[in-house]
Amino acid sequence: MMLWMAQQTLLLSLVCGGLLLSHRLLQQYLGAHRTYHLWLAVPTLLIGSAVVALIPYALSAIHVDQLAHYSVLASKAIATVQTTNYAELLLYIWLLGITFMATMLGLQVIGLRRLLRTASRVHNVHAQLPTYQHPKVQSPMLVGISNAKILLPTNFKNLSLDEQVAIINHEQYHHQRRDLISNLLAYCILSTFWFNPLCWLAYRRFRDDQELSCDAHVTQSLTKPQKISYSQVLLAYSQQAHHGLLHTHYGNKQILKERIMQMKTSQKGQSGLAIIALTLSLGLSGLLLNQQVQAGAHEHEAVHPVIRIEPKYPVQAVKANQNGFVQLKFDINPSGVVNNVSVIKSSPEAVFDESAINALEQWRYKESTKGQKGAKVQLDFMIEPPATDVERIKVTP
Known part of the structure; x- marks a missing residue:
């Protein structure tokens, strides 16, 4: 919702700013009637944007290749982690x-x-x-x-x-x-x-x-x-x-x-194709720009959970002093619910898999228009946190 609002604010600013800056020229060459009707471009833009956002075939999910990392500590179990939701405050x-x-x-x-x-x-x-x-x-x-x-x-x-x-x-x-x-x-x-x-x-x-x-x-x-x-x-x-x-x-x-100066000039007619053409061109150009903005926003959309359930550290792994990791692949539907969770790689094998899957299925992500496909996460299970005076370098293939 907030993303859509930001996109429409940008487009409205462009359309309204253009009409305001060119108002004197529009009055001079189009007349009062046609200039007034040009403001129809604003609701045309918003209605068209809402229709496009609701078209079913446009709601195909986005494929995400990034791999997010989270640490799971045996000594510090957190039942529920909820990130600061600035979007909710703005709402x-x-x-x-x-x-x-x-x-x-x-x-x-x-x-x-x-x-x-x-x-x-x-x-x-x-x-x-x-x-x-x-x-x-x-x-x-x-x-x-x-x-x-x-x-x-x-x-x-x-x-x-x-x-x-x-x-x-x-x-x-x-x-x-x-x-x-x-x-x-x-x-x-x-x-x-x-x-x-x-x-x-x-x-x-x-x-x-x-x-x-x-x-x-x-x-x-x-x-x-x-x-x-x-x-x-x-x-x-x-x-x-x-x-x-x-x-x-x-x-x-x-x-x-x-208003008084206007009476001294001859006014152009209040009807004509110019009104329709200019209004539709403004609305449609804004609509096309809106689609590009939405596509660009989704292409770079980061994957961050708003509710993260901490996995339970297996008791046997604690007793054996075992560290490890699990790489998971999953989908996120438009409402932010996680599904289709599968293990890509784990070490040691099958030790932390069940705990990681059970926790990830309870995570919730921010709502989106299209949802996301193929999101990835790695959960690092550690008995103790790494020393702060030791430099850590993440190596990815």
Whole structure:
């Protein structure tokens, strides 16, 4: 699990970093709509990576040729040896971060429900969706995935008719495009990779591109005076707009200049093969890179047990003051269980074999996607540990 997370973090960093660095050029040559849709490459990459990881024919086991050595001392029997599991510690920290993110989202959902319970219905605003207003709402927003509503500030009625229509169209286009579902998916991805700073920057840029795209849709049929009026509305509402986790926000003052400048340029259409081609190329290229990373990681994957049961030193060997070793070959399934244990070589023959096999069958290795074939280990049985002042040289054939 942690290995998969590390691989996806690297790939997400490459995709998100590329989109962030090239954002200005993308806006200039593709327009707001197409640039916004390019963010589909992120979930495409993650979904494709998960599918590839679950394909049955790709789960062939890896052959391992390395030989691990462990010492078995008669004077110091250890019942169970469990290595320090740093992966488990990281897992707990990761889950703690996800819990925090889920809590923040839950608190905001509760807050929005409280606002809706005390909000008053607004009529005659030419809206297809139920529309409400509340004194605590500072800027227009769309809330509710399954039962969408528009929340407006109380000064909405003071705007001109053209300004009101533009704002309502802006929020209704969010609903038409199912942006709240996109926001939920984006927040889930952010919650999963909360530890990656690039994901936070990408999430903020994604939300800003969402607003730019809506602006392009609303203003494409407006006259120049109407665009100026719409810009004034942006200026008024963006000063106090909050960046919601799920609900739409009416922009913020950080991208206000970018949104106003966009109205002065002609926007390219919101459909076309360029969107599909670029999105798929980003997702597929990341997917191919992900397969290479997984293959490279498995080729160099070390074999270390997380639970090692110490073999029992045979009583007869202790009485006879016998030292020796057993070389074993075995397989490890994806869940880390040892099976198919066999003796390659032992000295003295058949003295330590049974004890070594019984112990090795109880060992547990870290979980993996493909498991491992042909792992090897040598257990050195010694009555006393070697002297520390004597140099030891391991000779391998």
